[in-house]
Amino acid sequence: MSDAAAAAAPNPEPTPEPTPGRTPEPPALEVTEVFQHVAGHAVLNGVSLTVQQGEGVLLIGRNGAGKSLLMRLVLGLDLPSAGRVRLFGEELRLLRGAHALKLRRRIGAVLQHGSLLDGLSVQENLLLPLMPTQLSRGEMARAARLAITQLQLDGMENHLPRALSVGQRRRVELARALIHQPDLLIWDGLTDGLDLPAVREIFELLRNQMTLRGLTVIGTDNMALAAVGPEDRVVVLERGDLLFDGSRSALEAEAPTRLELRYLLHGRW
Numbered sequence: 001m002s003d004a005a006a007a008a009a010p011n012p013e014p015t016p017e018p019t020p021g022r023t024p025e026p027p028a029l030e031v032t033e034v035f036q037h038v039a040g041h042a043v044l045n046g047v048s049l050t051v052q053q054g055e056g057v058l059l060i061g062r063n064g065a066g067k068s069l070l071m072r073l074v075l076g077l078d079l080p081s082a083g084r085v086r087l088f089g090e091e092l093r094l095l096r097g098a099h100a101l102k103l104r105r106r107i108g109a110v111l112q113h114g115s116l117l118d119g120l121s122v123q124e125n126l127l128l129p130l131m132p133t134q135l136s137r138g139e140m141a142r143a144a145r146l147a148i149t150q151l152q153l154d155g156m157e158n159h160l161p162r163a164l165s166v167g168q169r170r171r172v173e174l175a176r177a178l179i180h181q182p183d184l185l186i187w188d189g190l191t192d193g194l195d196l197p198a199v200r201e202i203f204e205l206l207r208n209q210m211t212l213r214g215l216t217v218i219g220t221d222n223m224a225l226a227a228v229g230p231e232d233r234v235v236v237l238e239r240g241d242l243l244f245d246g247s248r249s250a251l252e253a254e255a256p257t258r259l260e261l262r263y264l265l266h267g268r269w
């Protein structure tokens with residue numbers, strides 16, 4: 001269409017007037033054309049992904065697909081070789097000092113391979129994210145109690161991590177990641193050490209937090225598809241490429257006609 005014709009054409013959807021005094025919320029996460037090279041190999045090949053505030057995303061892909069590396073970039077633990085990562089509108093590469101700290105407090109993370117401190121009790125581990133804050137002892141104790149109740153860890157407050165089962169440790173890690181009421185939760189290795197009923201229970205808890213206070217959740221897993229609903233958003237990464245981004249039901253509908261998705265879902269070409 002020529003410029004003149006475009007100008008004359010009726011606009012089918014008039015642009016809504018911006019609400020005075022309100023700026024639109026930036027996405028919780030914006031990954032733009034990100035490349036990552038590790039030991040001379042490209043492990044992320046121009047990945048782009050936007051996650052809105054309050055949204056939940058399950059990132060799946062086979063072993064070595066690049067899920068953990070992408071999450072490390074999102075958490076600011078590594079910088080990308082090229083491309084941009086923004087959290088709540090802030091570009092991580094440019095953040096320094098107090099500004100970076102303020103953003104970090106909006107994030108909670110559960111990392112693969114566990115990160116509980118062996119010499120500290122469950123309660124002491126839980127309170128670690130609150131240490132740099134100005135909360136009183138009473139406020140900290142209340143926050144710990146709430147987290148312990150929510151994650152069904154009653155009676156384990158004084159246990160050391162080595163006295164817990166793998167599944168219980170995962171719950172403590174999640175409780176710790178949520179104790180400071182972050183706006184974004186990154187959970188790398190969602191189902192590691194958890195059986196399906198435990199995963200479903202935890203998803204329910206996360207859904208409540210998404211509904212009640214707009215928590216954004218990005219979880220990675222090899223599969224975990226069985227625990228998400230048909231309309232939940234699933235992103236598929238394979239050898240550093242983003243293969244699919246849509247609902248679980250759309251993924252299941254596309255898989256029969258796309259070999260690489262079929263292999264991922266059913267383990268056969």
Ligand SMILES: Nc1ncnc2c1ncn2[C@@H]1O[C@H](COP(=O)(O)OP(=O)(O)OP(=O)(O)O)[C@@H](O)[C@H]1O
Nearest residue numbers: 038039043061062063064065066067068069070222
């Ligand atoms: N520190 C490192 N040095 C060299 N290669 C690495 C390093 N970390 C990751 N890689 C490589 O990068 C690729 C992506 O790894 P990543 O851990 O992100 O995969 P993943 O999708 O999380 O896999 P998994 O499901 O097994 O956790 C793999 O090929 C891995 O071998």
